[in-house]
Amino acid sequence: MTTAMNHVSQAPPNDNPARRSFLGWIAVVTGLVASALVAVPGVRFLVGQRRVKVPWVNLGPTTGFALNETRLVTFDNPLRLPWDGITSQTGVYVRQLGVVEKGDPQFLVLSVNCAHLGCPVSWFPQSELFLCPCHGGVYYADGSHASGPPPRGMFHVMWRIRSGELEIQAPHYPTLQDTLRQPT
């Protein structure tokens, strides 16, 4: 049995070299086509992003926000997957900036994620500063960079007012090149 398995005839089964090379060539091409047919959808599956219209989240009537007071507002992020559990809970810092001329008040809505490495910043109303627990990034009340390692100020969340209610664009996880300032 072993001899049968190990012994391969040295003589070519077909002594037409052109035909053999053609067979090899067609096998390689067919193999490439087959690989591409698997690889293209495979890679697209891996790197692909679902296309969703970014939803708006209602944060309640604008009158619920006191003038010049920053408040952490938490909500269930509609960008969630159904099995996200508690991790879909998202926080943003909301500050009502007052009415500039007439009409609706202006708002400042900031992501909790530090612009440095994404840690959650805490708001300290006593000193009017945001402090990041990881590497000590500090921001002023308007979200601008005060000190520490962050390369920019905090990420601004898009907001709008619809019939007296404050709405924000559901925030994805913001990074330096993918901020929350998107066209609506």
Added chain:
Amino acid sequence: MNARLRQIGTWIDRRLGVRDLLAHTVLHPIPRELESPMGWWYVFGSASLTFLLLQILSGVGLALVYVPSADQAYESLLYLDYEHPLGWFLRALHYYAGSGMVVMVLVHMTQVFLQGGHKYPRELTWCVGVVLLLCVLGMFFSGQILRWDPDAYWGLAVAGSMAGRVPIIGPDVVHVLLGAETIGAAALSRFFALHVFVIPGALLFFLAIHLWLVLRCGVSAPPVPGQIVDRATYDRDYAESLKRGVPFFGDAFWRDALVSALAVIVVVVIAAVLGPKGPTDPPDPTLGGANPRPEWPFLWLFALLSLSPREAETFIILVFPLLVIGVMFAVPFISNRGERAPSRRPVAVLSVILIYTTLGVLTYLGFTAPWSPRMEAWTADPVPVEIVKRSTVPQLVGGSVFQYKNCRNCHALDGVGGRRGPDLTSVGTRLTRDQLIMQVSNGTPGGGLMPAYGKQISPAELSMLVDFLVSLRPEGQPAAGWATPGPSLGAQQAAEPTYAKQLPPPDAS
């Protein structure tokens, strides 16, 4: 019975044909010198392998219960810890055997490097070993994510932010890493797949190559000073030495077995005594006071990142790890021949000392993380009574401004408080009133370590805060003054009485 078994074995091997290979593996000759006590240096690789087996077994066990879904992972961990019989032990064992594996792989690498085992002709063995180290570290990081608590959640956030710095394709890399727009279920599933399928697959594949190379190129004999590696003669000399070699299945095998058994016992005892690690709180991103820390093999990188200037950060995140990996791959080609004995390779020995000292110091710093503010210090750490025992009212108010304006989160008093900024217990001896006003109002220029408090504090509060700060000096020590003594010095000191010297105790009257 025995004959029957033998018959079955022969029947199988006639088809499988691996008996020769197994015999070759077990009985392959190794240099006779390994029978000397030097042979004890060769046990760390097999100890790493033993830990790997332990990890596979305990990992399969955990997978029987653990649910890799963001809404139930935490609950399944609690179930393992508190309800399933010995679930806590399996989790602890998996964590500490994993830690032991990192340690053993590092010790193994260090031994090989110090004794020149990476030199010709074992370059490839070393390089595959480096890949195995990366696999082990990848297992550690992905495993931490599966412990679905705030550290895992915010660990993903940090990893995402780091990936987001890749030029141009940063957002795409973040998306591939997290699998969704937000951190949650998709990211957990990705890291589960990495931890359970992808990295173990790669690890076993490269391990097979590593072991094949060990068999094929042989283990290096213990180094002898003066016996140099020369590519022209090494192979012949080595083959010659194997002719009077000893079989691996002998002292070498029993040493490996003994050390592996001891290593398992140590890890089991540690796991039983210390118990499972976490999970801490549920992974609720809105919980305040999150303070994510990487696992211990990554603390050095965390520290390096935290202590580097802002300008160097993206470099350290993106390029530096690649440089380190590149250097590790280059080691057997840079030092390819010549002496193998550590006594003749001072640069190699010094490199090892330097690397481990650096890693050790950075790991310690990463563990204490003095650059992180203490978010609760302003309410949790009282001002030491000694400091304010005899303060004037403005100084006392200044002290409460100091607490209330969260200064304490970064500045310790008497060693207690944040350590991001300097301890201010004796700042009055270092900075004058004017300098303090300047420092508090402007912070560190250019967005350095300290924010500017100019707009965060009223002029009255600033004045009393500085009253408090200049009073902070041990009794008998002079206040900070100008370098050139002039008429202003005396006036200044008179104008700023420290509580300790000038004021009688409140109850003296």
